[in-house]
Amino acid sequence: MKGLEIIKRNAVQIISEEELNKKMENGKKLKIKLGADPSRPDLHLGHTVVLRALKEFQKMGHEVIFVIGDYTGMIGDPSGKNKTRPALTFEETRKSGETYFKQVTKILDKEKTRIAYNSEWLSKLNLKEVIELTSKYTVARILEREDFKNRYENNLPLSIHELLYPLMQGYDSVALKADIEIGGTDQTFNLLVGRELQKEFSQEPQIVITFPLLVGLDGKNKMSKSLDNYIGIDEKPEIMYEKAMKIPDECLLQYYQLTTDMDLEKVKTLIEEDILLAHRKYAREIIKIYHGEEYVKDAENRYDTVAKGGIPEDIKEIFLKEKEINICDLLVKVEFATSKSEAKRLIMGNGVKLDNKTVENIHFIVNIEEEKILRVGKSKFVKVKNE
Amino acid sequence: MKGLEIIKRNAVQIISEEELNKKMENGKKLKIKLGADPSRPDLHLGHTVVLRALKEFQKMGHEVIFVIGDYTGMIGDPSGKNKTRPALTFEETRKSGETYFKQVTKILDKEKTRIAYNSEWLSKLNLKEVIELTSKYTVARILEREDFKNRYENNLPLSIHELLYPLMQGYDSVALKADIEIGGTDQTFNLLVGRELQKEFSQEPQIVITFPLLVGLDGKNKMSKSLDNYIGIDEKPEIMYEKAMKIPDECLLQYYQLTTDMDLEKVKTLIEEDILLAHRKYAREIIKIYHGEEYVKDAENRYDTVAKGGIPEDIKEIFLKEKEINICDLLVKVEFATSKSEAKRLIMGNGVKLDNKTVENIHFIVNIEEEKILRVGKSKFVKVKNE
Numbered sequence: 001m002k003g004l005e006i007i008k009r010n011a012v013q014i015i016s017e018e019e020l021n022k023k024m025e026n027g028k029k030l031k032i033k034l035g036a037d038p039s040r041p042d043l044h045l046g047h048t049v050v051l052r053a054l055k056e057f058q059k060m061g062h063e064v065i066f067v068i069g070d071y072t073g074m075i076g077d078p079s080g081k082n083k084t085r086p087a088l089t090f091e092e093t094r095k096s097g098e099t100y101f102k103q104v105t106k107i108l109d110k111e112k113t114r115i116a117y118n119s120e121w122l123s124k125l126n127l128k129e130v131i132e133l134t135s136k137y138t139v140a141r142i143l144e145r146e147d148f149k150n151r152y153e154n155n156l157p158l159s160i161h162e163l164l165y166p167l168m169q170g171y172d173s174v175a176l177k178a179d180i181e182i183g184g185t186d187q188t189f190n191l192l193v194g195r196e197l198q199k200e201f202s203q204e205p206q207i208v209i210t211f212p213l214l215v216g217l218d219g220k221n222k223m224s225k226s227l228d229n230y231i232g233i234d235e236k237p238e239i240m241y242e243k244a245m246k247i248p249d250e251c252l253l254q255y256y257q258l259t260t261d262m263d264l265e266k267v268k269t270l271i272e273e274d275i276l277l278a279h280r281k282y283a284r285e286i287i288k289i290y291h292g293e294e295y296v297k298d299a300e301n302r303y304d305t306v307a308k309g310g311i312p313e314d315i316k317e318i319f320l321k322e323k324e325i326n327i328c329d330l331l332v333k334v335e336f337a338t339s340k341s342e343a344k345r346l347i348m349g350n351g352v353k354l355d356n357k358t359v360e361n362i363h364f365i366v367n368i369e370e371e372k373i374l375r376v377g378k379s380k381f382v383k384v385k386n387e
Numbered sequence: 388m389k390g391l392e393i394i395k396r397n398a399v400q401i402i403s404e405e406e407l408n409k410k411m412e413n414g415k416k417l418k419i420k421l422g423a424d425p426s427r428p429d430l431h432l433g434h435t436v437v438l439r440a441l442k443e444f445q446k447m448g449h450e451v452i453f454v455i456g457d458y459t460g461m462i463g464d465p466s467g468k469n470k471t472r473p474a475l476t477f478e479e480t481r482k483s484g485e486t487y488f489k490q491v492t493k494i495l496d497k498e499k500t501r502i503a504y505n506s507e508w509l510s511k512l513n514l515k516e517v518i519e520l521t522s523k524y525t526v527a528r529i530l531e532r533e534d535f536k537n538r539y540e541n542n543l544p545l546s547i548h549e550l551l552y553p554l555m556q557g558y559d560s561v562a563l564k565a566d567i568e569i570g571g572t573d574q575t576f577n578l579l580v581g582r583e584l585q586k587e588f589s590q591e592p593q594i595v596i597t598f599p600l601l602v603g604l605d606g607k608n609k610m611s612k613s614l615d616n617y618i619g620i621d622e623k624p625e626i627m628y629e630k631a632m633k634i635p636d637e638c639l640l641q642y643y644q645l646t647t648d649m650d651l652e653k654v655k656t657l658i659e660e661d662i663l664l665a666h667r668k669y670a671r672e673i674i675k676i677y678h679g680e681e682y683v684k685d686a687e688n689r690y691d692t693v694a695k696g697g698i699p700e701d702i703k704e705i706f707l708k709e710k711e712i713n714i715c716d717l718l719v720k721v722e723f724a725t726s727k728s729e730a731k732r733l734i735m736g737n738g739v740k741l742d743n744k745t746v747e748n749i750h751f752i753v754n755i756e757e758e759k760i761l762r763v764g765k766s767k768f769v770k771v772k773n774e
Contacts, residue, residue: 123515130548134550139545139546157525159521159524
């Protein structure tokens with residue numbers, strides 16, 4: 001299965017399918033737009049849902065354009081309400097664009113992928129043009145956006161400049177003359193603004209295709225790095241394997257559907273007959289996609305050893321100058337914790353073992369004149385030894 | 388009575404009076420802003436309410452700035468919804484500014500009156516600055532404006548650009564560093580936006596002073612040229628006299644209050660004792676203000692003659708080439724009607740007389756080989772004659 005079929009299989013909405021078929025048949029090279037945050041991405045399987053659709057479009061010869069929202073990124077949030085949106089410098093936004101390109105071209109075709117910065121056209125707009133742009137949309141329609149509506153109706157602050165953002169994002173489609181814009185279902189409203197604005201600017205309106213948001217390993221929230229419920233596409237094979245085994249059973253089919261090309265009918269049968277094997281097969285598949293088939297066996301062996309309580313063969317060794325070291329300092333030193341307070345939390349959660357014995361005291365002093373095996377969680381191991 | 392007293396007597400709101408007193412006491416030359424439409428004005432008594440307040444400020448040494456909204460005037464209404472707001476050219480807005488100056492300096496001191504065009508600063512705003520400006524105001528607060536609220540709540544179209552207008556008007560105060568802005572009560576919301584924005588831009592907020600809207604001769608609507616319920620400050624003494632006599636009795640006190648300096652206690656007594664004389668005195672007063680005392684007597688005599696059904700002595704004579712002419716064409720020719728259809732309406736309303744005989748037929752042919760007196764309404768007369 002490939003091309004439009006995969007795209008249509010996974011899409012939640014295509015507005016409109018008729019127009020899409022028509023554009024595809026006409027044989028022209030199309031511009032497929034995807035909006036991207038100016039913050040630097042760390043791609044995980046959640047991102048791959050739309051990236052895989054984009055790849056299919058590229059295989060059919062079309063061009064993919066990532067629009068980095070650097071213009072608003074450089075402004076930040078002037079109302080000061082959104083603290084996660086500090087102003088970025090020109091250099092920072094360019095750097096995030098480069099990182100974006102590097103990351104997405106792990107999946108996409110370099111030749112058919114372009115990064116565009118919306119400051120290119122937005123910085124040229126003057127007040128007259130802003131007025132013309134905003135005259136094309138009514139207050140009532142913009143307040144239909146769920147989050148705006150809720151804030152307005154619940155008397156939470158909603159500044160006028162926030163209404164301008166969807167219009168600017170929509171204007172990106174006008175500036176690029178986008179043929180198709182794709183995104184997660186949470187972007188539907190913004191994508192449709194682009195479509196409406198193109199009509200107002202006498203352009204052929206873009207086709208809007210939305211995809212489901214992949215649920216994270218917690219089975220509840222959308223996959224995201226900040227919730228630590230993700231499988232990164234850059235993670236090591238053994239980590240991928242272990243995480244794949246943790247996907248909630250009821251979510252596994254969605255993972256197969258949205259992140260692999262495998263035949264869903266066969267997958268359904270497998271899940272019903274042998275859920276463990278279904279997890280294993282999924283783990284093997286994503287390692288194959290992001291690392292290569294040759295990495296599957298080792299990752300699987302390691303997983304099995306650890307699962308049986310064993311210690312894998314290929315543990316990293318670290319030599320330290322100290323003869324004695326506090327357990328928390330040690331955890332930070334070997335990079336199993338990013339801070340002493342994280343280290344304390346790990347110990348207090350009974351997640352830290354020394355030579356297979358759980359460490360209970362955060363003040364414990366480890367003697368490493370003799371080699372010790374330090375373990376965090378199920379699968380993080382390291383040998384520590386005095387030099 | 389003069390100065391602050393007159394201003395305070397007539398003001399509906401002063402926000403705040405304490406701040407006003409403080410600014411006045413500090414002795415600095417203040418900038419008093421008044422927003423003006425870019426369409427060419429034809430001043431009537433309604434306008435004089437604020438102009439008289441401005442004059443008092445000038446007498447106290449302050450500077451009056453008329454801000455001509457040429458920037459939006461040049462854009463027109465891009466949504467195409469407001470047909471009374473077609474785009475104007477640069478030349479047109481400059482011409483209206485000059486006309487404005489000429490008209491208002493009939494009342495105001497030329498030396499202390501300035502015209503400013505808001506394109507001077509608004510045309511320089513880019514999208515970034517527009518976003519910063521709009522971040523300073525919430526949607527909820529702007530939708531408190533009565534007309535916005537009504538349209539939004541009744542599902543009538545309200546485009547986003549319309550929300551920008553009050554902010555732009557408010558930004559005018561920021562750009563000018565206005566100390567005081569005055570306007571009619573219908574402008575209260577917009578004036579307060581200016582005050583709020585100045586605070587956001589770390590300026591001392593302008594004092595807002597609003598004045599009542601003078602009711603028109605119909606006793607119902609605000610005085611306006613388009614409703615033909617006005618007394619123009621350029622009108623001839625005899626027309627002023629006649630119109631003044633038509634002011635509804637119950638409105639006369641307001642006319643005295645808002646458009647003259649006369650003692651209101653005495654006026655109240657006069658109105659109670661002799662309403663006709665109260666009208667006459669008002670008529671005399673406005674002729675005195677806008678033409679001079681020497682014009683009062685003639686205007687009064689003419690009014691009295693006409694009131695008794697007589698024909699005034701000083702009728703204009705017009706000589707035509709034709710010997711015969713259709714009554715409607717004649718009305719247009721002598722400028723008693725601006726079109727044939729207006730002429731028809733005048734005839735059908737029994738408002739047209741020829742030698743004191745009402746004309747009933749719109750196809751009537753007037754023979755002007757002999758001089759005829761044409762009369763429209765009570766007081767428009769002309770002698771027409773073949774050359």
